[in-house]
Amino acid sequence: MEPEAGPSTGESMQPEPGPSTSKSMEPEAGPSTSESMEPEAGPSTGESKKRRRRRNIFQPQQGSDKIPFTSPTTKRRKTVISSGERSIIINVFKYVTKTKPEDKYMSNHDLVKLTSEMCGVHERSVYNVLNEYRDIHKITEPERKRDRPSVIQKIDNLDKSAIRRIVHSFFLKGELPTLKKIQQAVNDDESLPTLSMTSLRRIMKHLKFKYTKRNRKSVLIDRGDIVSWRIKYLKQIKQFREENRRIFYTDETWVNAGHTVGKTWVDENIKSAKQAFKEGLSIGAKNPVSKGKRLIVVHVGNEEGFLDDCKWVFEAKKTGDYHENMDAPHFEKWFGKVLTKMQPGDVIVLDNASYHSRREERTPTMQWRKGDIQGWLRSKNILYDDKYVKKELMDLVNPVKEKYQSYVIDEMAKKKT
Incomplete structure (x- = not known):
């Protein structure tokens, strides 16, 4: 019943030590192509994948002979240690204490230091956790700091x-x-x-x-008298429009001789002046050397366009605000030319610039000298007492003041009509 020591091609109850092609009840130790009633000793496909997956994290990365877990322990961020982290620290300390070498003396400080290195926590924090656990025999949840009120x-x-x-x-x-x-x-x-x-x-x-940045338009802080003037203007302009009158607007502005637009088309294919010269092209629009002289422009017009032969352009003499280059005599002279183009019933709208509002006659104010106020009252045949002080004289002026307040521009327009 026992096989011979030499090789044989017959069937046998036990396999020979060497390879064979015969059928057997038990698998051979080496590889074989024969069928078997039991699977090989190796792991199944599913288990093999899991083991390979577990082994991969401990194998060096491709192209490197170093295992990533040999780097120094990562230090924990400085935050409140949670109850779960405290439990881990205590368990690590128990494990370190239990597995310490018997042939080598290790003090409690050494054990705490080793626990600190393994957990990535400062030694002082390990001491605090262990002392608290020793005193109350349980792991507590840390108190959260209350938010400071702003x-x-x-x-x-x-x-x-x-x-x-x-x-x-x-x-x-x-x-x-x-x-x-x-x-x-x-x-x-x-x-x-x-x-x-x-x-x-x-x-x-x-x-x-x-x-x-400051905004010069202070609409929200209009004075009461300005609001009243605006309402009066809107009512009058509405009435004039209902009467189908021609309404003209006049104003002034300024422009520099070198004034130009801020944006223009640029050929990005031109990289240099040499390239533009060879191709017979230009390098683009040239910027003005300077702003040039400032010109003051005055005109009048309406929705139909500007009024013919009423343009007034002159060179500014002052470099400050362009209004400083305007004065009442020159504006009134230009305004007289505009009136020759007007028809009966036409309306001209002006702003409240000082050179638009020159009065035909000055009326007294508290800044006047007492003798000047008395002279103005005499010219209007208003009686007063020589013993009156300035305040009493102004009390006589104020009731009739508006009667004598007329503007040169208004009187010129009245004469035209």
Whole structure:
């Protein structure tokens, strides 16, 4: 029943040590192509993949002979240690204590140091966690720090309203409010809290104040008399339009001799002046050397266009505001030329520039000398007492003042009609 020591081609109950092509009840130790009743000793396909996947994380990366887990331990961020992290620290310390070498003495400090290195936590934090666990025998959840209230939350709405009024008080006095001025005013008020510059800046932004470029159009702070004039103008212009009158508008502006547009078309294919010369092209539009002389332009027109032969252009003599180059005598001379182009019933709209509003006769004000006010009253046949002071004389002037306030432009227009 036992096989011979030599090779055989017959069937056998046990395999020979060497390779064979015969059928057998048990698999051979080596590779074989014969069928078998039991699977090979190796892992199945699913288990093999899992093991390979686990082994890969401990194998060096492709092109490198280093394992990534040999790098130094990553330090933990400085934040509150959670209960889960505390549990890990305690378990690591227990493991280090249990597995310490018997032939080598390790103090508690050495064990804590080793735990610190393994967990990536500072030694002081490990001590704190272990001491707490030793005292109360349980792992606690750390207390969360309460959020500090901001300066905006500390100040109530009443104080915020007071700070807003302080800012607007500078506007009402004609001053420009700065953070330094506002801070001084707020800190001087005993009913308001003392604020630093940073806190005040945050409150200003919270109150919707914005540090930006000044806007000359102060529509929101119109005076009452300006609002009244505007309403009167709108009513009159509406009436003139209902009467189908021709309405003309006149104004002044300025332009520099070197004035040009800010944008233009540029050929990006031209890279140099040499290339433009070879191809017979240009390098683009040339910028003016300077702004040049300033010209003042005055005209009059309406929706149908400008009025013929009424353009007035002259060179400015002053470099400041272009209004400084205008004066009443020259404007009135040009306005007389415009009136020759007008028809009966036409309306001309002007703004309130000083050279548009020269009065035919000056009327007294409190800045006048007392003798001048008395002379004006005599010229109007208004009686007064020589013992009157200036205030009493002005009380006689004010009731009749409007009667004698006429403008040169208005009188010129009346004569035309």
